[in-house]
Amino acid sequence: MVIKKILFLLLLSGFALAENAYEKHCIPCHVSLPSSLQNMFMKYLAAYGGENNVKVGLRHYFRYPARDISVMPDLFIDRYGIKEPLEIDEEELREAINIYWEKYKVIGRLE
Numbered sequence: 001m002v003i004k005k006i007l008f009l010l011l012l013s014g015f016a017l018a019e020n021a022y023e024k025h026c027i028p029c030h031v032s033l034p035s036s037l038q039n040m041f042m043k044y045l046a047a048y049g050g051e052n053n054v055k056v057g058l059r060h061y062f063r064y065p066a067r068d069i070s071v072m073p074d075l076f077i078d079r080y081g082i083k084e085p086l087e088i089d090e091e092e093l094r095e096a097i098n099i100y101w102e103k104y105k106v107i108g109r110l111e
């Protein structure tokens, strides 16, 4: 009985760990926004160009979000505001940005 419980708990924690930094930190907050994460990525790609610039730009914005450097239209910012600086550690932020880049870079190249 105890062993079953322990196995169950291990299984649960396994599922929690299986969630990556992008799924954990980015998706939950963005699901309620009308502009998709893919759409925002395309704006970043158009504004910043290559991989390095996009990643540096995103990293800066997530730490110091501000209206004058946002890629979002004024009307969008008026309605939804500027996001709060992300309070996650460097390692998770890097992981989330890398996953974000890998997820949408191909689509970005095709357009």
Ligand code: HEC
Pocket (backbone or CB within 6 Å): 022, 025, 026, 027, 029, 030, 033, 037, 040, 041, 044, 058, 061, 062, 065, 066, 069, 070, 071, 072, 077, 080, 081, 082, 083, 084, 086, 093, 096, 097, 100
């Ligand atoms: C607490 C909620 C929240 C979290 C967490 C969050 N975002 Fe956002 N994000 C927003 C909101 C609101 C906006 C629109 C306002 C703005 O651009 O500042 C936004 C804007 C953006 C933009 C456009 C930035 C710009 O130039 O305006 C990108 C790209 C983005 N998010 C990606 C991400 C990624 C990737 C993550 C995970 C590392 C993430 N977001 C985590 C709420 C969030």
